[in-house]
Amino acid sequence: MTKKALITGINYYGKSYQLSGCLNDAANVRDFLVGEHGFEDNPDNVVVMTDADENKDTLLYPTRDNMINAMRWLVSDNQPGDSVWLSYSGHGGQTTDADGNNPAAEEDTICPVNFEEAGQIDSATLHQILVDPLHLEARLTILFDCCHSGSACALPYVYRPDEEGNISVTFNDFVQTLQEGAQLVVAAQQLAHAPMLLSLDTLTQAKSFMHGVTGFAKELAPTVSS
Incomplete structure (x- = not known):
């Protein structure tokens, strides 16, 4: 390491x-x-x-x-x-x-x-x-x-802990999560129309997209359950 x-x-x-x-x-x-x-x-x-x-x-x-x-x-x-x-x-x-x-x-x-x-x-x-x-x-x-x-780093989600470190999800957080999901849908549509032989730039976009999907999935589950 x-x-x-x-x-x-x-x-x-x-x-x-x-x-x-x-x-x-x-x-x-x-x-x-x-x-x-x-x-x-x-x-x-x-x-x-x-x-x-x-x-x-x-x-x-x-x-x-x-x-x-x-x-x-x-x-x-x-x-x-x-x-x-x-x-x-x-x-x-x-x-x-x-x-x-x-x-x-x-x-x-x-x-x-x-x-x-x-x-x-x-x-x-x-x-x-x-x-x-x-x-x-x-x-x-x-x-x-x-x-x-x-x-400052444009990360896909924000945690706001209280004094004891507990994280609560607000309605605004939920709306923001849905907005990020809509952006991922647009990204998926763009990748779907990419050429079969993916360029290096397209592969980079795909990697970034998968990072976004993973983060969105992790964020949506606790948001909905709350």
Whole structure:
């Protein structure tokens, strides 16, 4: 079993929206993973990206490109039983949903250090990079310490535990589940009309579709029974 972690903290030094604690967050998370959860203290297993001065002009500086490449490293070559960790401390935002897949017409985002020039990283992109390539028997843990963090990876369901950890399903959750099911029906129709010789892109779509079907089935059963 391999354990890999990507830890990012961005303070946005010199900006009007500068933060003060994100680098400390990154250091604390690293100490937590290495000291208490068996992550190896080496750059092959634990990568820490911050906008500290010493990281400028290196791959550890959290620009949009560097962050995306690091995320791809995090989930690359994962095997059954692997555990991968992603944490991000910085600004979160929202952009217009260009694809029209989000009922709120907005995509939740995280903000690289150069987001004003290079753009934010939206939830659809995060899902495609982090979730789609993941082996079904590997485990991905994500900690987003930012605004709009709850749906930042466009996952198919949301659990809202109470103080004791119990999960209750609301009517809004049920409606959201049905909406996701309708989207899966559309995806199934599109795949049904795909050529018999599936392209690599179509196979990727099929894999993503099956992930969605599995999640939808798991979500619908407890929702209906409640």
